[in-house]
Amino acid sequence: xxxxxxxxFVPLLGAIFLKVISLNLRIILSILFFSSLVIIIGFRKEVxxxxxxxxxxxxxxxxxxxxxxxxxxxxxxxxxLLFAFGQQHQLGIQFINTLxxxxxxxxxVVFCSQERNYFLAFLISVPYLIIVxxxxxxxxxxxxxxxxxAISFLKKENLRAFFITIFFAALFHKSSLVVAxxxxxxxxxxxxxxxxxxPILLVIAMIGLSADALASMFSTYISDDIRxxxxxxxxxxxxILCVIPALLVLRYSKVLFPSKVLRRFWLxxxxxxxxxxxxxxxxxxxxxxxxxxxIPLQITVFSxxxxxxxxxxxxxxxxxxxxxxxxxxxxxxxxxSFNSQSWVPYDNFLF
Numbered sequence: 001x002x003x004x005x006x007x008x009f010v011p012l013l014g015a016i017f018l019k020v021i022s023l024n025l026r027i028i029l030s031i032l033f034f035s036s037l038v039i040i041i042g043f044r045k046e047v048x049x050x051x052x053x054x055x056x057x058x059x060x061x062x063x064x065x066x067x068x069x070x071x072x073x074x075x076x077x078x079x080x081l082l083f084a085f086g087q088q089h090q091l092g093i094q095f096i097n098t099l100x101x102x103x104x105x106x107x108x109v110v111f112c113s114q115e116r117n118y119f120l121a122f123l124i125s126v127p128y129l130i131i132v133x134x135x136x137x138x139x140x141x142x143x144x145x146x147x148x149x150a151i152s153f154l155k156k157e158n159l160r161a162f163f164i165t166i167f168f169a170a171l172f173h174k175s176s177l178v179v180a181x182x183x184x185x186x187x188x189x190x191x192x193x194x195x196x197x198x199p200i201l202l203v204i205a206m207i208g209l210s211a212d213a214l215a216s217m218f219s220t221y222i223s224d225d226i227r228x229x230x231x232x233x234x235x236x237x238x239x240i241l242c243v244i245p246a247l248l249v250l251r252y253s254k255v256l257f258p259s260k261v262l263r264r265f266w267l268x269x270x271x272x273x274x275x276x277x278x279x280x281x282x283x284x285x286x287x288x289x290x291x292x293x294x295i296p297l298q299i300t301v302f303s304x305x306x307x308x309x310x311x312x313x314x315x316x317x318x319x320x321x322x323x324x325x326x327x328x329x330x331x332x333x334x335x336x337s338f339n340s341q342s343w344v345p346y347d348n349f350l351f
Contacts, residue, residue, distance in 0.1 A: 003040070008126045008330055012323060014119030024120065030109055033122070037105045039142075041134045042098030048136040048337055058083065058093050060215060067116035078171040079139050084219035101174075104134055107145030110152045111296065112303075121303040123323060127330035128238065131293050135343060140292065143173035150179070151296055157261045159187055167257050170297040177294055178272070199239050232335065235288040237329070239280050242273035242294035245301030249310070257306050269297060 014029065021029075044051075079100075086095045108130065112121035134141050145168035155159035162183050169176035249256060249270045257263035273294040280287035299350060301321045306315035334340050 001344055001346075004131060004334060004343070005329075007130065008041070008123065008327070009120035011126065012327075015117060015222075015319070015323065018117060018119055024091070030113065031330075034105050034109050035101055036132075038098065038101045039350065040346075041130075042101035042104065042350070043094050043349045044097065044220065045349050047133075047343055047346055049342045050136055050138070051342065052279065054138055055093060058087070058096070069350040076139055076171065076173055078168065079173070080144065091186035097138055098143075100138050101134065103172075104141040105149030106146035108150075109312075111299065113150035114149070114152055114155050115300060115303040116306070117284065117303045117319070120322065121299050122321060124299050124302050124326055125295075127230045127326055127333065129299075131330075131343065132333075133292065133295075137292075139173045140175070142168040143176040144293070144295070146175055147179055148296060149294065150183075151265075151300075154186070154265055155185065155262055157259065159183065159261070175289060175293070178290070179269075182265055182269045185268045186261050188261075198251055201302055234286045234333070234339075239273060239276045239287060241298055241329075242291050243277050245297050246273045246294070248301050248305075249297070252308050256301060256304050266297065266300070269294075273297065 010029075010033070045053035079096075082096045082099055086092065108122070108125055112118055112125065115121040129144070133144065146165050150169065152164045153159075153165060163180070165177060166180050166183065169179075247270075249266050253263050253267050257266055274288055276287040276290035276294065280292070305318045305322060309315050309318060334344065
């Protein structure tokens with residue numbers, strides 16, 4: 001458990017001493033944070049809620065033949081490719097986990113480094129995104145890392161790179177495509193040029209080819225058997241944490257996002273957690289998955305929360321309040337959540 005608290009308190013200290021940390025020191029800390037997290041996530045042993053599920057998949061999975069192109073595209077192609085390579089060369093589950101961890105942590109580092117309070121953005125990422133998702137949902141964590149990179153391209157108004165990255169994210173987990181329409185809605189029609197056509201068509205083609213798989217996934221989540229037998233523990237709290245920044249975006253979008261492209265994206269994206277809130281009482285697992293892709297909204301809004309206030313005192317109170325809330329949530333989850341037993345104690349293949 002000490003390891004988890006170390007991961008939390010390092011960015012907390014960085015957020016406190018943000019003004020005295022030089023750019024060079026920040027770069028060094030980012031490299032150390034990146035490499036440490038890749039080792040902690042990638043080489044974890046028997047850690048995470050789905051650990052044994054992935055072990056069974058690794059031992060028993062039959063990867064589609066390369067000649068069956070359409071079948072491969074409909075599957076999670078890049079993840080299946082890692083499985084095939086790892087199985088054929090007997091590299092172990094840690095090989096797959098480490099490569100996915102590299103993508104995941106790279107996405108967090110790139111995304112958070114573009115925020116006003118770099119370390120606060122990291123801190124917000126720790127309790128759920130890094131610990132639970134990073135160590136629990138291997139495929140989705142890799143996809144989320146690429147989604148974070150895609151949104152980082154959007155911050156630079158590079159829409160072409162956004163769609164290309166979303167396309168690759170979907171090759172790890174098809175549910176990543178839920179983010180693509182919001183990027184399309186953020187575009188100004190008059191600024192669309194021929195350079196956008198190919199990446200947009202790639203994403204649209206992926207959506208079309210994955211329609212059956214996505215429909216099957218959706219029907220599974222809302223089926224009576226799943227709704228009655230499975231309930232997303234803590235899902236309502238996670239959704240509320242996404243709804244709050246969504247409401248702040250609706251109220252303070254111009255203050256939070258000076259960029260028009262970014263503002264249009266987050267305004268439309270805010271619909272996702274609000275939709276999840278209505279779904280949580282009917283299909284909690286589906287609502288929880290929607291909230292999963294709303295985590296970037298938490299990071300970007302709460303790390304910019306000082307922009308809402310003019311008084312320096314209120315800015316500091318807002319930062320302290322955000323840090324305290326995530327500290328409390330992390331403490332409660334580690335000590336009282338039934339699911340946390342899959343994360344505690346932590347074990348690693350290397351140490």
